[in-house]
Amino acid sequence: MGHFDIAVCGGGIAGVAAALAAARRGRKAVLVEKQSALGGLATSGLIYIYLPISDDREHRVAASITEELLLRCQEYGPFALEKKWGGTSNGHSGHPRDVYQCCFSPAGYMLTLEQMVREAGVDLRLETTVTGVRCSGSGRLEEIEIFCGCEKEYISADCFVDATGGAFVLRMAGAKVFPETNYHNPWVIEVNPDDKQRAFTGDLHMQVMTIPEINGSMPQVLSAAEIQEFMRRQYQRIRDYYDAMSPEKRKNIYPVHLPMMPQTRKIARIDGLAEICTGEAGKRVEDSIGVVADWRKLAPAWETPYGALLSRQVRGALTAGRSINSSGDAWEVFRVIPAAATTGEAAGVAAAMGSEQNLDPAEIPVVALQQELRKTGGIMHLDESKPFK
Ligand SMILES: Cc1cc2nc3c(=O)[nH]c(=O)nc-3n(C[C@H](O)[C@H](O)[C@H](O)COP(=O)(O)OP(=O)(O)OC[C@H]3O[C@@H](n4cnc5c(N)ncnc54)[C@H](O)[C@@H]3O)c2cc1C
Structure with missing residues (x-):
């Protein structure tokens, strides 16, 4: 059995940010990811747009690891972030305005x-799944069971970050969660010389399909049976799309990469100590640990209460990414890549502070956490954000 200061479960953007933040503070951190690559939905799910970290005032609302991950997503790919305020995505004409965002090659980002x-010194465990947990009598998460190949191992940690996208580890530990109705439209990378709309480069482009019969009414994806049904429909929809083409056309237009994760937008949000609700855009939140832009429109950004990362039921752990406690319209805003990075970094720093000071994450003074986040450039409140030069 290994002991770590911090154990991060799930290597999506939130988990990567949490592990980076903890390890860069000198903590012994492990990152457990069930797939063979990092990035989660952003890479294995073929989501190729790092949405904006800017608001309606042309202010950059996030920096630190959130900005670093945005800038580095272009390293292996054809996309460029322009030097002037705002980014453009090479060949992708879907955005009517300049915003600080960037497209990336999912494989390149991996x-x-x-x-x-x-490089940060994280003990990275790819192809390793968290399959169980052990809690103390007081509801503190103390240990996880992991599987790699057919080898089982137990990992204990001072503090855990559940960045599995659906709070799966916290749920195993007894956390209550809330689900949400999903809609479904598979994203596929295909060769299509005819369509330059979402071109990566040359003939390679992203095909976004809709599933008309269930659009807007996909059942909540919580049970194993519902996940199987979600995947069945995903494959069927993609086959239907290509089957509708003539054999001649299918010689020129064909898939080269399918999503390797269910493209579920919302799986579960925790029953948190705080909740981010519809209508809270632009409001000051005293215990904010970061600011998240509205990716859908030029609008005020949102401050993020620390309590939204903390389960009411489970101690010794935080969540980050799309499982934090944001509901309704707020969940729509917070379920994307930049929010995953911002909440991931905050969770990683909070977990590290908990380990350093022998405190439960819920006991950490938020003012001290905010101070630590600011040391690496973190923006806690809207009035701390600055216009781009
Ligand atoms: C169709 C679609 C389009 C989208 N478009 C955009 C977009 O354009 N831009 C944008 O910013 N966002 C977009 N999003 C949302 C965004 O991609 C995700 O919300 C974000 O990437 C979530 O990051 P995360 O780290 O919270 O979770 P995830 O990416 O889900 O990461 C969780 C990780 O945990 C791992 N995991 C789960 N269970 C276990 C376990 N038991 N043991 C070990 N590992 C485990 C998973 O394999 C995964 O790697 C889109 C989503 C969908 C579905």
Whole structure:
């Protein structure tokens, strides 16, 4: 059995940010990811747009690891972030305005993320799944069971970060969660010389499909049976799309990469100590640990209460990414890549502080956490954000 200061479960963007933040503070950190690559939905799910970290005032609302991950997503790919305020995505004409965002090659980003995590000194466990937990009598998460190949191992840690995208580890530990209705439209990388709309480069482009019969009404994806149904429909929809083409056309237009994760937008949010609710854009939140832009429109950004990362039921752990406690319209805003990075970094720093000071994450003074986050450039409140030069 290994003991770590911090154990991060799930290597999506939130988990990567959490592990980087903890390891860069000198903590002994392990990152457990069930797939063979990092990035989660952003890479294995073929999501190729790092959405904006800017708001309606043309202010940059996030920096630190969130900005670093945005800038580095271009390393292995054809996309460029322009030097002037705002980014453009090479060949992608879907955005009517300049915003600080960037497109990336999902495969290229996998290469960068793995390098970043190893350089930070994180003990990276790919192809390793968290399959169980052990809690103390007081509901504190103390140990996880992991499987790699057919080898089982137990890992204990001072503090855990559940960045599995659906709070799976916290749920195993007894956390209550809330689900949400999903809609479904598979994203596929295909060769299509005819369509330059979402071109990566040359003939390679992203095909976004809709599933008309269930659009807007996908059942909540919580049970194993619902996940199987989600995947069945995903494959069927993609086959239907290509089957509708003539054999001649299918010689020129064909898939080269399918999503390797269910493209579920929302799986579960925790029952947190705080909740981010519809209508809270632009409001000051005293215990904010970061600011998140509204990716859908030019609008005020949102401050993020620390309590949204903390489960009411489970101690010794935080969540980060798309499983934090944001509901309704707020969940729509917070379920994307920049929010995953910002909440991941905050969770990693909070977990590290808990380990350093022998405190539960819920006991950490938020003012001290905010101070630590600011030391690496973190922006806690809207009035701390600055216009781009
Ligand atoms: C169709 C679609 C389009 C989207 N478009 C965009 C977009 O354009 N831009 C944008 O910013 N966002 C977009 N999003 C949302 C965004 O991609 C995700 O919300 C974000 O990447 C989530 O990051 P995360 O780290 O919170 O979770 P995830 O990416 O889900 O990461 C969780 C990780 O945990 C791992 N894991 C899960 N269970 C276990 C376990 N038991 N043991 C070990 N590992 C485990 C998973 O394999 C995964 O790698 C889109 C989502 C969808 C579905």
